[in-house]
Amino acid sequence: xxxxVMSFLQxxxxxxxxxxxxxxxxxxxxxxxxxxxxxxxxxxxxALGIVLARTLGPDGYxxxxxxxxxxxxxxxxxxxxxxxxxxxxxxxxxxxxEWGLMRGTLRRAGQFVALAAIAVALTGLAVLWAVGDxxxxxxxxxxxxxxxxxxxxxxxxxxxxxxxxLHRVVLGQGVNMLLQPALVVTFVWVAFLLWPALxxxxxxxAAQLLAAAIVLVVGLLILRRLTPQEVRTAPPVYRSRxxxxxxxxxxxxxxxxxxxxxxxxxxxxxxxxxxxxxxxxVAVQGAALVAFSxxxxxxxxxxxxxxxxxxxxxxxxxxxVTQSARLVLLAALPVxxxxxxxxxxxxxxxxxxxxxxxxxxxxILAVGQLVNAxxxxxxxxxxxxxxxSIVARILWQTAALNMLLNTAMIPLYGMNGAAxxxxxxxxxxxxxxxxQARMSLGIVSTAIGIRTA
Numbered sequence: 050x051x052x053x054v055m056s057f058l059q060x061x062x063x064x065x066x067x068x069x070x071x072x073x074x075x076x077x078x079x080x081x082x083x084x085x086x087x088x089x090x091x092x093x094x095x096a097l098g099i100v101l102a103r104t105l106g107p108d109g110y111x112x113x114x115x116x117x118x119x120x121x122x123x124x125x126x127x128x129x130x131x132x133x134x135x136x137x138x139x140x141x142x143x144x145x146x147e148w149g150l151m152r153g154t155l156r157r158a159g160q161f162v163a164l165a166a167i168a169v170a171l172t173g174l175a176v177l178w179a180v181g182d183x184x185x186x187x188x189x190x191x192x193x194x195x196x197x198x199x200x201x202x203x204x205x206x207x208x209x210x211x212x213x214x215l216h217r218v219v220l221g222q223g224v225n226m227l228l229q230p231a232l233v234v235t236f237v238w239v240a241f242l243l244w245p246a247l248x249x250x251x252x253x254x255a256a257q258l259l260a261a262a263i264v265l266v267v268g269l270l271i272l273r274r275l276t277p278q279e280v281r282t283a284p285p286v287y288r289s290r291x292x293x294x295x296x297x298x299x300x301x302x303x304x305x306x307x308x309x310x311x312x313x314x315x316x317x318x319x320x321x322x323x324x325x326x327x328x329x330x331v332a333v334q335g336a337a338l339v340a341f342s343x344x345x346x347x348x349x350x351x352x353x354x355x356x357x358x359x360x361x362x363x364x365x366x367x368x369x370v371t372q373s374a375r376l377v378l379l380a381a382l383p384v385x386x387x388x389x390x391x392x393x394x395x396x397x398x399x400x401x402x403x404x405x406x407x408x409x410x411x412x413i414l415a416v417g418q419l420v421n422a423x424x425x426x427x428x429x430x431x432x433x434x435x436x437x438s439i440v441a442r443i444l445w446q447t448a449a450l451n452m453l454l455n456t457a458m459i460p461l462y463g464m465n466g467a468a469x470x471x472x473x474x475x476x477x478x479x480x481x482x483x484x485q486a487r488m489s490l491g492i493v494s495t496a497i498g499i500r501t502a
Contacts, residue, residue, distance in 0.1 A: 082219040086226050087344050091337070093230040097237065098334045102327070102400040104241045104248045111327030112187050113250040115318040116195040118311040120202070123173065125307050127166035127203040130300030131158050132210035134292060139214025148277065153285035155211060155276070157292060162207045166200035173199075188323070190251035194258055201261035205229065208268035215275055224268045232260035302441045308448040309474065313467040316455040321463055329464040331400050332407040335388055336414030340421050342380035346373050347429045354426070354433040358490075367492055374425025374496040381422035388415040410468035417472025424479035427486050427494035439485055447478040 102110045135158040142151035173196040181189050205225055212221030236256035241248050314333070318326045350373045357366040387395065392415070393408035400407075431440050451474040458466030486492050 086219065086222045088341075090226040090230060091341055091344075093227070093234055095334060095338075097230065097234050098331065099399060100234065100238055100241065101253055102331055102404060105250055105253070105327075106401075107324045107327035107403050109187065109248075109250045109323075109327070110330065111318070111323030111325065112185075112191050113253050113327075114314060114330035115323060115326050116188075116191045116250070116254060118314040118318070119192070120195045120199060121307050121311050122315065123169055123196075123199055124203060124206075125300060125304040127169045127199050128162055128206055128300075128303075129165050130296035130298070130303060131162050131165075132207045133299045133303070134158075134296045135207060136210040136214040138292070139211055140216070143215060143277070146279075147286070148279040148283035149286040150288070151277075152280045152283050153287040154292070155280075156285055157287055157289055158207055158211070159204075161293075162203050163200065166203040170196045170199045187250055191254045194251055194254040198254065198258045198261050201258070201265050205261060205265045205268055208265065208272050211272055212268075212275065217275060220271070220275075224264060224271065228267065229260050229264040232263060233257055236260060298441070302437075302444065305441070305444040305448045309444070309451055309478075312448070312451050312455055313471050316452070316459055317464055317467045320459045325464050328404055328407045329410055329467060331396060331404045332411040332414055332464070332468065335392070335396065335407070335411045336418050339381050339385045339388065339415050339418035340377075341384075343377045343422050343426065346377050347426050350426055350429070354430050358434045363491065366490075370425060370430060370492055370494055371496070374423070374494060377422045377425060378419075378496040381419055385415040385419040388412060410464045413465065413468035413472050417468075417475040420472075421475050421479055423496050424483055425494040425496060427479060427482040430486055430492065430494060431482060431489070434490060436485065436489055439489070440482065443478065443481050443485070447474055447481075450474055450477060 101113060105113065135154060138154045139151055142148070142154060174193065177184075177189065177192055177196065184192070209221040209225035212218075212224065233256050236259060237253055240252065240256065314326060314330060317329055350369060353369060354366065357363075357369065389412045392411040393405050396407045396411065397405045428440055431437070451470060454470035454473055455467055458470050460466070462469065483494050486494050
């Protein structure tokens, strides 16, 4: 699903493209570089999932996955929409050479995220202490370490977006999406291999904490080195109230995206237990591979959507939308069929026999992701053509539907119910965006390129 970053990129890309073909080529290269980073990030996430699943088992992996899902949700409050706003403001200040404003923006963003993240972490620790006697020791220590990770993770994301605002998009994404997961995989693999007694979910979360601290320090050093010299000497200029007002929409959009992505795991853990969460998490990771081609294609075609729309070339835009959707569906179809027909065998082979029960939710989620792939890059299409407010509204409506479906279906069908709720929400989300693209742009986003009701 497209995020608030696209609303910024939509405006910035149009300005860049209209200024020259050299910048157009740079946009394409940046898109390909971003796609490569996303691909590597997905591989690292899968590698970490395999290591944790095989060493922790369904119950331990479920504890870890549940804590990580809660952290993703808390990150909405911890970052409060600031990273995306910071990227936009830094890029604008750089373009206008307003060095004092850039310095003030960087300083206030760092201060606000630090205060917000620490406040969320301390509040979470207080709540955890109050309910600690109801939790298993594994869950208690894993959740406590997760709350310590939170400020570092929020800080790293803020630094990464500041680098992207300085037109270091690939470097910023690399710090956040490559360096940290690579360190976590390394720490976990070495520790669990050399010291089997450490094969507990809270030690895996401790690896996240160590990696997050290292990456934040590295990111700050890189940002300091790449910040223009003029910024360091200019008197800071602050627009704190304006920035806070502007950050709220980004927080709302980001929050809806996180709710859609994490509701099933959090509610499954609430209604069932860690073992089902661990098995279901494996299904989620597998199903994500079905739509992986969509993520890669999005990063490459998104600037081109903006360019063609700015030029008013709707015929070529339609061809690009259809061709990219067909490419995505062609890549997604064999992966989905493999998971639907032989998911149990594949899961047992990769993650271990204890996770064979993931086949049913994996097949359901694979169908949902196949539908997602078949609708093409419709979210990015709308965001890159100035319709991000509509996307945000539909995103929140879908998030509400997702929560309702999970509430109704998990008590009845367990992890299969969570999978069905997610698949239905994906189908509704894509259908509504498809209709909006057809009405607003006259563009058919599906792979078959045929108008439907």
